Amino acid sequence: MTAALLEVRGLKTHFPTSSGIARAVDGVSFTLERGEVLGLVGESGSGKSVTGFSLIGLVDEPGRIVDGEIRFEGRDLVGQPTKELRRIRGRDIAMVFQDPMMTLNPVLSIATQMHLALEAHEKIGKEEARQRSIEALARVGIPSPEGRIDSFPHQFSGGMRQRVAIAIALLHRPKLIIADEPTTALDVSIQAQILAEMKALVKEFGMAMIWISHDLATVSSIADRIAVMYAGRIVEAGPVGQVLRSPRHPYTQGLLDSLPTRTSPGEELAQIPGTTPSLINLPSGCAFAPRCARANAECAVIPEEVYEDARRFRCHHPLPERSTP
Amino acid sequence: MLGFIIQRLWQAVIVILAMSVLVFCGVYAVGNPIDVLISPDATQEIREQVIAQYGLDLPLWQQYFGFFQRMLHGDFGESFVYNMPVTTLILSRLPATFELVLFAVVGASVIGIPLGMYAGYKPESRTAKLIMGLSILGFSVPSFWIGLVLIMTFAVQLGWLPAGGRGETAELFGVDWSFLTLDGLKHMVLPAINLALFKLAMMIRLARAGTREIMLTDTIKFARAAGLSERTVLIRHVLRLIAIPLVTIFGLELGSTLAFAVVTETIFSWPGLGKLIIDSITSLDRPVMVAYLMMVALLFVVINFCVDLAYALLDPRLRRARA
Numbered sequence: 214m215t216a217a218l219l220e221v222r223g224l225k226t227h228f229p230t231s232s233g234i235a236r237a238v239d240g241v242s243f244t245l246e247r248g249e250v251l252g253l254v255g256e257s258g259s260g261k262s263v264t265g266f267s268l269i270g271l272v273d274e275p276g277r278i279v280d281g282e283i284r285f286e287g288r289d290l291v292g293q294p295t296k297e298l299r300r301i302r303g304r305d306i307a308m309v310f311q312d313p314m315m316t317l318n319p320v321l322s323i324a325t326q327m328h329l330a331l332e333a334h335e336k337i338g339k340e341e342a343r344q345r346s347i348e349a350l351a352r353v354g355i356p357s358p359e360g361r362i363d364s365f366p367h368q369f370s371g372g373m374r375q376r377v378a379i380a381i382a383l384l385h386r387p388k389l390i391i392a393d394e395p396t397t398a399l400d401v402s403i404q405a406q407i408l409a410e411m412k413a414l415v416k417e418f419g420m421a422m423i424w425i426s427h428d429l430a431t432v433s434s435i436a437d438r439i440a441v442m443y444a445g446r447i448v449e450a451g452p453v454g455q456v457l458r459s460p461r462h463p464y465t466q467g468l469l470d471s472l473p474t475r476t477s478p479g480e481e482l483a484q485i486p487g488t489t490p491s492l493i494n495l496p497s498g499c500a501f502a503p504r505c506a507r508a509n510a511e512c513a514v515i516p517e518e519v520y521e522d523a524r525r526f527r528c529h530h531p532l533p534e535r536s537t538p
Numbered sequence: 539m540l541g542f543i544i545q546r547l548w549q550a551v552i553v554i555l556a557m558s559v560l561v562f563c564g565v566y567a568v569g570n571p572i573d574v575l576i577s578p579d580a581t582q583e584i585r586e587q588v589i590a591q592y593g594l595d596l597p598l599w600q601q602y603f604g605f606f607q608r609m610l611h612g613d614f615g616e617s618f619v620y621n622m623p624v625t626t627l628i629l630s631r632l633p634a635t636f637e638l639v640l641f642a643v644v645g646a647s648v649i650g651i652p653l654g655m656y657a658g659y660k661p662e663s664r665t666a667k668l669i670m671g672l673s674i675l676g677f678s679v680p681s682f683w684i685g686l687v688l689i690m691t692f693a694v695q696l697g698w699l700p701a702g703g704r705g706e707t708a709e710l711f712g713v714d715w716s717f718l719t720l721d722g723l724k725h726m727v728l729p730a731i732n733l734a735l736f737k738l739a740m741m742i743r744l745a746r747a748g749t750r751e752i753m754l755t756d757t758i759k760f761a762r763a764a765g766l767s768e769r770t771v772l773i774r775h776v777l778r779l780i781a782i783p784l785v786t787i788f789g790l791e792l793g794s795t796l797a798f799a800v801v802t803e804t805i806f807s808w809p810g811l812g813k814l815i816i817d818s819i820t821s822l823d824r825p826v827m828v829a830y831l832m833m834v835a836l837l838f839v840v841i842n843f844c845v846d847l848a849y850a851l852l853d854p855r856l857r858r859a860r861a
Contacts, residue, residue, distance in 0.1 A: 299765050300765065302765040310763075316756045316759075317760070318779065319757075320779060320853055321774070329770060330764040333765040384764075
């Protein structure tokens with residue numbers, strides 16, 4: 214068996230602040246095979262986006278990766294000089310962001326922005342860059358790309374802008390694409406379109422993808438595996454069907470309970486009591502314990518990871534496995 | 539675009555009209571030019587004759603319409619002091635100020651914007667702090683004092699550069715310019731630096747603030763995530779995004795410096811417009827004052843128009859709204 218495409222081990226990304234160290238990512242490990250889609254799920258502030266940015270070395274100042282390794286095709290990216298990382302960004306690992314209104318430069322034409330992205334990794338003439346860009350735009354479903362390539366971002370709708378951003382991310386046919394909530398800012402109907410589009414593209418290119426989202430519904434429809442993050446750690450991970458059908462960690466169960474369902478309309482949704490803990494003063498044991506109905510004295514110690522077949526979770530009192538119907 | 543230009547021309551006409559009324563009435567309210575025009579021991583007869591000759595006995599509105607009619611023909615009258623047409627007088631002084639100010643403002647931008655962008659790009663670095671320290675100095679030290687220090691240092695002590703005057707000039711398009719000769723350039727260095735320091739400080743601050751803000755946006759993150767080099771990010775993305783406030787300030791500074799380079803021109807005895815207007819105010823040379831102020835109004839109208847055109851070039855979002 215060849216090495217996995219991406220292997221993250223004990224990744225810790227911390228942000229020193231005036232009131233202490235914020236442990237945004239605190240010991241995250243996962244592997245990703247070629248062509249696999251991993252859904253990274255969690256609430257705001259759970260560290261899922263920071264994990265994504267850590268992978269390409271673009272953590273905001275003053276944050277830094279303090280420990281762990283990120284092996285991409287066997288090579289550790291942590292501690293690589295910026296120049297090396299830049300060669301990987303966009304070419305091997307690309308990223309799509311949440312808000313397409315904010316990611317594209319409003320004063321540069323689409324053609325210019327795509328040309329810059331192409332130029333970043335290869336010597337390319339203007340005409341060729343244009344041809345490649347038009348092909349890329351056509352691939353993500355933008356109608357009559359020849360006519361629209363000279364337009365500016367404000368002349369596109371939100372969904373179309375996100376398609377342009379995806380086209381830019383796919384220009385170099387990366388091996389891994391990190392999608393940081395790419396559908397959150399879009400209308401529901403557009404969300405479904407983009408989701409289907411991404412699914413098809415990932416398959417066509419044989420790309421691996423990390424789909425970062427707080428939306429379990431989108432994740433369940435696109436991911437092969439899912440990893441649930443809470444306060445900087447992965448609390449549960451496994452094949453998407455198993456995890457969602459029979460969550461073992463109480464937090465995952467809580468997330469599922471707070472989703473509206475079609476079978477019980479009008480009923481009040483269950484909430485997880487309490488709020489997400491401050492990343493500066495994390496409880497010393499399980500971070501979820503203060504909000505967890507199953508917690509007891511044992512939870513003052515960080516639980517070891519439990520492996521069961523393809524799944525793993527961190528909990529002293531896991532929910533019993535439900536037999537699948 | 540055409541509609542926009544027509545609209546702006548129409549606005550310009552109104553601004554100039556309003557300015558002509560304000561300027562004429564304002565200047566009319568200041569002193570009695572007759573005292574300057576004739577010697578105090580002149581007879582009452584001569585006095586009345588001169589008053590009638592300049593139309594100073596007519597009511598204000600008649601004087602204004604007379605002035606306005608002549609202005610439409612490009613005639614601002616004759617200077618009381620120089621006894622020559624005001625238009626010729628101003629045009630003879632304009633190039634000196636124009637070249638000095640252009641050098642100062644363009645120089646300040648060309649040097650200030652990169653420095654400011656660097657300070658915004660690496661705000662914690664020592665170089666950035668040094669740049670910002672210097673910019674505070676440029677802001678707060680009075681211009682006349684810097685001018686004197688410059689003369690003391692480079693003209694008197696070191697003797698490298700001349701202390702004042704325009705030096706040798708060469709003719710281009712029928713106008714004398716200092717920047718075409720080495721001697722003229724030497725004469726221009728110190729006053730240009732003196733004028734530029736404040737603008738340099740302003741450009742640095744503006745570029746820094748813009749850069750700091752833009753660097754934190756997703757646009758820059760996305761560009762970096764695509765593997766763009768920092769150089770490309772700064773030049774192709776950041777510079778374009780901070781250009782609008784920079785162009786605005788560039789235009790305003792160009793206009794206000796052209797109009798009011800008085801202090802520097804006086805210190806370096808640079809024979810430009812600033813000196814002319816100060817002289818004309820002390821001698822109550824009404825036609826020169828009025829013509830000068832009208833020229834300043836026109837200047838700002840033209841500059842603002844150019845700035846607006848530049849906006850449309852720089853920001854595609856404005857193009858559509860105005861088209």
